[in-house]
Amino acid sequence: MSQINALVDKGKEVLGWVDERFPLSSLYKEHLAEYYAPKNFNFWYFFGSLALLVLVNQIVTGIFLVMHYKPDASMNGAGIPVAFASVEYIMRDVPGGSFIRYLHSTGASAFFIVVYLHMFRGLLYGSYRKPRELVWLFGMGIFLCLMGEAFFGYLLPWGQMSGWGAQVIVNLFSAVPVIGPDLSVFIRGDFVVSDATLNRFFAFHVIAIPLVLLGLVSAHLIALHEVGSNNPDGVEIKKKKDARGIPIDGIPFHPYYTVKDIFGVSIFLIIFAAVVFFAPEGGGYFLEFNNFVPYDPMKTPPHIAPVWYFTPFYSMLRATTSDFLPALWALVVVVAGLSFVSCKNVWVRRLCALVAVGTYWGFFGLTVFGKTPALFDFDLLGVHFGKGLDAKFWGVAMMGGSVLLFAFLPWLDQSPVKSIRYKGGLYKTILSLFVVSFILLGILGTKAPGYAFFGVIPGEPVAAVCTLIYLCFFAFMPWYSRLDKTKPEPERVTWK
Amino acid sequence: MKLLNKLLCVAALLGAALGTPLAQAATELKLDKAPVSFSNASLQNGAKLFVNYCMGCHGASFLRYNRLTQIGLTEQQIKDNLMFSTDKVGEQMKIALRREDAKQWFGVAPPDLTLVARARASESGTGADWLYTYLRSFYRDDTRPTGWNNVVFPNVGMPHALWSLQGEQEARLVTKDDGHGKKVTEIEKLEVVKPGLLMPEEYDAQVADLVSFLVWMGEPSQETRRGLGWIVLAALGVLAVLAYLLKHAYWKDVH
Structure with missing residues (x-):
């Protein structure tokens, strides 16, 4: 017994030695033993820790893959690219x-499943609302990094879908006015996806993005632990504390x-x-069948589909055709009009007018909704002033913008309550329409253009409607969240 | 909350319903189900067929000869019966055909076949189904440079490598109304006009063995993987039960 006590004392001594030099005990207390989380977490609150688990899985398996993988597009003796x-x-x-390898490739899809569910939890319970705006924004940064990480990583197996998927996405950048074509060559490092592209994507995938990702994950957690976790009732547990200053409805994260x-x-x-x-x-969704064929820059596959986790956004890109632009402009005008009416600030009102006029020019130039010939055309650095910008550019803007819209949620949601309850x-x-639209867009993005649901409902109009619903969810949130008939929040969390 | 739940259920059902059956409507390709067998007899016969009939032009450069010990062959048997281009049993199953030459002769270099069973999977069926149907769908077509065409892979560059076994098939054409008032000519069925060494059922069985070997070759460790999977799932099941009990024990004092 005395031996054990001596050992415990020795342990305390060592810990004391460390604590004088590094805040080990206080970090442990702050983030685990004395981090008080609401006791009413439900099913949806598993996905944060699961995301961390999958991140660790990706890093550990990734390290071992890098030990054996060769980012080299040259041909080996059997005529197969070395990569x-x-x-x-x-x-x-x-x-x-x-x-x-399967842990890594399945982990990529699992990461997105877990993160989409984690984000949906945020939508359900208003986890992005004050005071958690920065938690949400760091999370958005993580989501963007994740998309970049997945995109760069997908090139590495150097299959047909790797190469052609990268070619399609990098080509999107060529739609940016003025600098576009040079920009896409700059990103690829060549005129087609080649060895130069493979090498730089490898560098981004194994070091650049993971570094940023880890930084953002730390920031996400530090910000979360500063403000405390939200919960399914959306009420702040810090408002009700006991005599020791511990939230009554909080329990230590550990154990x-x-x-x-x-x-x-x-x-x-x-x-x-x-x-x-x-x-x-994964039925061809986690590892695409065509990616078991080595990349051949001379042979375009008949159908280039991005991996499933990008398809909702890819669908919105495809839906943004010149026929879709009038509907999109109508939406812009309604939102700008509503903002104009509800905001008295003269600068905001001027901005609203400018946006409505600016997008009209951007979409249609000096024509009547793109249906008539341009009054005149003046071409400066590839920008046609009479015709507006190419629908392809707006498609790319749509794809990027639809991801970024999530970042505005903390300020768009004006509801007096946080939780869906x-x-x-x-x-x-x-919200239900939004979720249905997101799923339908995801399904459509995996299909070739011209696809019809059950062979009869054409996909294009469905994608267009779903895209509009997706946009409306964000665009009209400041108004419908105020109009919504909410129930009073409870004083304390509901439990059992 | 109820409404939301209902709508979410609808969304999930839609997703599940749309995921699979629709895809098939888009493609017209009808594939026969391949009777894949991983028995040593099938795989060994498949290996024999592959080496004798395919490896003239197609390599299997990710597979090493000594991997074939996994299908019940000894290294000596492999050396004696299957290795023609090398004497090192650890060597990959590469071929001597130069890609540049092949490209000139066939219009396209014959692809490496190690992964073909995985690559040919599609919404119409597994890669095995595709290969099984493809290898039984060659027919005589004098308009093609090789004199052969294929229903599954129209205008394929490859001649019918197994013709001596199957014999020669010809296409029976049928003229149909395409539903828009136009006449289209389609292949109704293939008929063996010159019999080969094998009866049709025997030929199908040989192709099935060859396809089984191609499937095995796509991932030689697939059976080990599945076997290991059950053990891992069982272990994780035990972990889940223990974790649940642990959680339950700790959470007793949360009120």
């Missing part, structure tokens, strides 16, 4: 290699949520392992 062959080398000749999250992790791992071991291709039917209906 492609090195992935198969990992799959066949590296001990445990196929397991590590309560660590043990709860371990349970969540084990359920997640069961599903994850089921995919890794029994369906690593106390919001009215109006918000619930619109």
